[in-house]
Amino acid sequence: MATSASAETPRSPALTRLTAGPLRVLVSLIVPAITFLVLRWAFIFMRDTEADRISIAIVALIIGVGGVWALYLVTDNLVSILPEGIRETVRPFVFVGPALVIIAVYLVYPAVRTVSLSFFGPRSEEFVGLQNYAFALTSDDMLLALRNNVLWLIFVTSFVVSLGLIIAVLSDRIGRWEPIAKSFVFLPMAISAVGASIIWKFVYSFQPIQRPQIGLLNAVFTALGGDPQGWLILKPWNNFFLIVIMIWILTGFAMVVLSAAIKGVPGELLEAARMDGASEIRIFFGVIVPYIRGTLITITTTVLIMVLKVFDIVFVMTGGQFDTEVIANRMYREMFTFGNFGRSSALAVILLVAVIPIMIYNVRSLEQSRR
Amino acid sequence: MSLGYQTPRSMSSDRLRKFASGLPVRFLVLLIALVWTLPSAGLLVSSLRPPIDITSSGWWTVFAHPFEASVWTVENYEQVLTTHGLGNAFLNSVLVTVPSVVIPITIAAFAAYAFAWLEFPGRKLLFIVVVGLMVVPLQMSLIPLLRLYTQLDLNGTFLGVWLAHTGFGLPLAVFLLFGYISTLPGEIIESARVDGASPLTTFTRLVLPLSVPVVASFAIFQFLWVWNDLLVALIFLGTKEEVAVITARLAALVGRRGEQWHVLTAGAFVSMAVPLLVFFLLQRYFVRGLTAGSVKG
Numbered sequence: 001m002a003t004s005a006s007a008e009t010p011r012s013p014a015l016t017r018l019t020a021g022p023l024r025v026l027v028s029l030i031v032p033a034i035t036f037l038v039l040r041w042a043f044i045f046m047r048d049t050e051a052d053r054i055s056i057a058i059v060a061l062i063i064g065v066g067g068v069w070a071l072y073l074v075t076d077n078l079v080s081i082l083p084e085g086i087r088e089t090v091r092p093f094v095f096v097g098p099a100l101v102i103i104a105v106y107l108v109y110p111a112v113r114t115v116s117l118s119f120f121g122p123r124s125e126e127f128v129g130l131q132n133y134a135f136a137l138t139s140d141d142m143l144l145a146l147r148n149n150v151l152w153l154i155f156v157t158s159f160v161v162s163l164g165l166i167i168a169v170l171s172d173r174i175g176r177w178e179p180i181a182k183s184f185v186f187l188p189m190a191i192s193a194v195g196a197s198i199i200w201k202f203v204y205s206f207q208p209i210q211r212p213q214i215g216l217l218n219a220v221f222t223a224l225g226g227d228p229q230g231w232l233i234l235k236p237w238n239n240f241f242l243i244v245i246m247i248w249i250l251t252g253f254a255m256v257v258l259s260a261a262i263k264g265v266p267g268e269l270l271e272a273a274r275m276d277g278a279s280e281i282r283i284f285f286g287v288i289v290p291y292i293r294g295t296l297i298t299i300t301t302t303v304l305i306m307v308l309k310v311f312d313i314v315f316v317m318t319g320g321q322f323d324t325e326v327i328a329n330r331m332y333r334e335m336f337t338f339g340n341f342g343r344s345s346a347l348a349v350i351l352l353v354a355v356i357p358i359m360i361y362n363v364r365s366l367e368q369s370r371r
Numbered sequence: 372m373s374l375g376y377q378t379p380r381s382m383s384s385d386r387l388r389k390f391a392s393g394l395p396v397r398f399l400v401l402l403i404a405l406v407w408t409l410p411s412a413g414l415l416v417s418s419l420r421p422p423i424d425i426t427s428s429g430w431w432t433v434f435a436h437p438f439e440a441s442v443w444t445v446e447n448y449e450q451v452l453t454t455h456g457l458g459n460a461f462l463n464s465v466l467v468t469v470p471s472v473v474i475p476i477t478i479a480a481f482a483a484y485a486f487a488w489l490e491f492p493g494r495k496l497l498f499i500v501v502v503g504l505m506v507v508p509l510q511m512s513l514i515p516l517l518r519l520y521t522q523l524d525l526n527g528t529f530l531g532v533w534l535a536h537t538g539f540g541l542p543l544a545v546f547l548l549f550g551y552i553s554t555l556p557g558e559i560i561e562s563a564r565v566d567g568a569s570p571l572t573t574f575t576r577l578v579l580p581l582s583v584p585v586v587a588s589f590a591i592f593q594f595l596w597v598w599n600d601l602l603v604a605l606i607f608l609g610t611k612e613e614v615a616v617i618t619a620r621l622a623a624l625v626g627r628r629g630e631q632w633h634v635l636t637a638g639a640f641v642s643m644a645v646p647l648l649v650f651f652l653l654q655r656y657f658v659r660g661l662t663a664g665s666v667k668g
Contacts, residue, residue, distance in 0.1 A: 043530065060470050060529060068477045076571045091570060092491035099482035099541055100497065105519075106538025107504050110512035117514060167403055174397050183654070184404040187411070190650040190657070191643050192599030194618045198625060198639040199414045202632065207426075214429050214632075216413055248407070256658050309508050312601045316622050331510055332602070341514050348510040355506045366502050 035074045039067055071098065111352070118345035122338075132346035145325040149308065151239055152246070152326065156307045159247045161300055164254025168262055169284065171255075182259065186252030193249065193312035200245045201317060204231040233322045242324060245313050250306065254299050261295035262288060301358050308354055327351060418636035419443050425632045447637035456612050457638050460620035464598060464642075466529055467608070467616050471536035471597045472590055478537065479544030479589075480552075480582065484574050486545070487553035488560055498549070505542040512539070513606055520607065527614055532607045536597050544589055551585035552578060588659040595646055595657075617642045 042059055075094045079087060121128050136142050167185055171178045188196060205215035209228055213219040218228045231241045265288055273283045289296070311328040314320055320329045327347055334344035416430045421444050424433075433442050452458040485491065486498050516535065517526070525531035555578065563573045579586075601618045608614045610623045621638050624631070650657055 060466065060533075065470075065473050065477075068474055072481060073571070076569075089491070092485045092489040092494075095481045095485035095489065095570065095574070096491070096497070099478050099545060102478065102534070102538050103501065103504065103541055106512060106516065106535065107507060107542070108500075110515035111507060113515035114511050167400070170396055170400050170403075173393060174400050175393075177397070177400070181400045181404045185407045186658075187647075187650065188407070190595065190646040191411075192601070192618050192646070194599075194601055194621050194625075195639045195643050198621065198635050199410045201625070202414055202417065202636065203410050205630075205632075212428050214426060216409065216429075216431075219429050219431075248410070252407075305506055309510065312618075312622075315601070316625050319626070328508075328510060328602075332605075335514060335517075336606075345514055348508065348513070351508040352511050355508060359503050359506050362506065363499055363503050366499065 029078075035070050039071070042067065068098075114345045114348050117341055118349050120342050120345075122340040122342055124341050128342060132342045135343055136346045136350055141325065142330070144323055145320075145327050145330050148239055148324060148326050149310075152243055152307050152310055153304060155240070155243050156246045156250065156310075157300060157303045160250045160254050160303050161296065163247070163251045164299070165258050165296075167251070167255045168259035169288070172259065172262055182252075182255060186256055188249045189252045191249070193245075194316055196245055196249055197313050197316035200241075200248070201232075204241060206230045232318055235323045238318065238322055239324055242313055242317055245317070246307065246310060250303055254303065257299055258292065258295060261292040265291045301361070305355060305358060308351060414636050414639060417632060418447055418640050419445065420447075420633075422447070422633035425636070426630070447633040448641070451634055451638045451641060455620075455624065455634055455638065456615075457617060457620060457641050459612065460615055460617040461641060463608075463614060464616040464618075464645075467532050467536075467604065468594060468597045470529075470533045471540075472593045474533060475537040475540040475544050475593060476548075476586055476590060479541055479548050480579060480586065481574065482541075482545050483548035483552050484570075484578050486549050487555075488573075488578075489570060501542045501545050505546060509539045509603070517606060526607065527609050527611065529608075529614070532604065535603055535607050536593075536600075539603070540593050540596070544593070547589050548582065548585055552582055555581055587656050591649065591653060591656050591659075594649065598646055 042062075045059060072094065075097075076091070079091050079094055082090060117124050118132050119127060119129060121131075137146075167182075171181050174181065191199075202214075203216045204218075205213075206218055206228055207213050207215075213222055213228055217231060222228055232238050234241075269287055269291070270283060273287050278286065309328050310326055311332065314324055314326050314329045315332070318324045320326070320333065327350060331344050331347040331351075334340045334347065413430045416433060417425050420430065420433065420442060424442065436442060452461075486494060520526045520531050525534075559577065560573060563577055568576070599618065600616075601622060604616045604619045605622075608616060608619065610619050612620075615623070621635075621642055624634060624638060
């Protein structure tokens with residue numbers, strides 16, 4: 001059993017002596033037991049502690065970095081004492097097992113459970129059939145939220161992709177200023193949606209008519225002769241003022257990715273088109289766009305997924321009031337404000353159904369790339 | 372036009388013409404960059420003005436007397452960091468973020484290595500499942516996890532949030548790291564095996580050091596994702612002052628004191644400080660991380 005053990009990994013001499021003999025089996029059982037106890041203690045410590053932040057931070061880092069590593073080293077060692085025949089069959093699961101367990105607990109099990117909860121009432125006690133879906137697809141509140149989500153999907157996606165593409169093409173032509181100009185457009189991508197919402201709340205801020213306006217939009221609007229407006233309560237246009245925020249955040253992202261793709265268009269291809277006397281506009285639609293088609297599809301689907309789940313912006317700006325509700329915010333409110341887990345689950349399932357085509361597309365392209 | 376610097380040896384009159392025709396484009400791009408920056412600039416300027424000034428005149432008016440000391444102050448920052456608990460929230464954000472980045476990367480690296488270089492039953496199918504899960508909205512997980520956490524007493528604990536971020540980040544992490552690790556040359560991994568190295572040694576001594584670039588890219592993406600996240604933090608940690616992260620705290624401040632601009636402007640910039648630092652210092656990796664991580668559900 002212990003014969004091939006020392007060939008495993010280079011160890012310090014003391015450790016080799018300890019692990020080479022029959023002691024190895026004992027060590028292999030005690031070490032995991034100790035590891036388990038330490039992890040358990042750390043778990044309870046971090047869960048129940050009233051200790052100060054710094055000591056939690058230290059324990060956290062030790063567990064976060066060291067604990068996870070220890071887990072792998074210990075289980076790998078445990079596998080090494082298995083009979084030779086099955087040892088190498090089991091070993092891959094030491095590597096892949098923890099990831100699979102976490103994915104199962106955090107994604108697969110909850111998804112199945114959410115689907116089943118969506119057929120139950122608010123407290124998940126009585127079966128209600130499709131009632132939650134009837135609510136989600138026919139009630140006035142939800143029809144409004146669905147309409148708003150469609151607005152978000154259409155306007156954010158189309159503006160982000162086309163603006164990103166236009167800025168990428170234009171900045172490709174300004175020489176050495178390109179990186180700086182692009183940085184400024186890209187910068188909002190580093191900011192949280194909460195931070196961005198505060199920035200824009202300030203832009204939209206409203207003061208009564210006789211006072212000086214402190215919001216940029218009202219200042220410009222009144223300078224042009226208009227009366228100051230409460231943009232965020234101006235139905236239904238307030239939806240568009242929220243949509244602008246997400247366009248502002250995501251355009252830089254589309255620009256950066258598309259810009260990289262545009263730089264990949266072969267110079268000879270452009271040269272040949274110019275030789276044939278094609279205009280710049282024709283070259284753009286006839287050469288550049290077809291060449292970067294794959295990237296355009298990726299960007300579009302990515303933006304669609306992000307927009308579909310939009311939550312933070314609406315949560316911070318209006319809380320879904322004034323007819324600005326969207327699915328993800330409503331889901332949060334059903335869960336925490338109304339305590340209706342059935343409806344909340346049904347809304348999550350609707351979000352899932354909406355991404356299933358993209359999921360299938362991803363899996364297909366994975367299988368194609370493998371052939 | 373863009374051929375101008377692809378064929379730099381073109382005739383000089385040609386170059387001049389191109390330069391002239393490029394001027395409107397330059398102007399347009401400059402204008403776009405300006406428009407994109409103005410909202411953030413307004414917030415930054417405001418955060419440095421006395422509270423009374425913020426609400427009584429537009430932030431652009433400071434540029435009438437930019438050199439008068441009385442128009443600038445850092446008191447807003449002092450105030451949000453101490454009395455409004457944002458200093459504490461900032462610490463909480465660090466506490467949440469660091470393990471939430473390190474744990475998923477470690478676990479994903481082990482798994483990606485196994486998917487790429489070890490044989491085991493169900494390998495293909497399991498990998499397809501992981502890729503499929505990448506776009507599943509995390510909303511699908513919230514309610515069952517919240518109940519599970521209630522049973523385990525994990526609600527409102529850092530540990531619970533770390534594990535949640537680990538779970539939500541894993542499919543993408545495995546996919547990205549797999550994409551890189553599977554392209555490492557097979558000969559060196561084979562020769563390590565022939566030399567008697569165990570899979571664990573091969574992984575720690577060979578595969579991991581070679582994978583540093585992709586690990587860095589994912590780390591930056593995951594860092595931004597966790598630092599800027601509001602939903603997961605709200606649900607599993609809540610808004611209580613001892614545990615709330617900075618985004619949750621800010622969101623609560625907006626709700627409670629809608630128009631206290633000196634608090635909100637300074638607070639927003641405190642929350643942005645770290646990601647902006649990453650942005651300016653690591654822009655190249657940052658771009659790579661974001662582009663690579665863009666498909667996350």
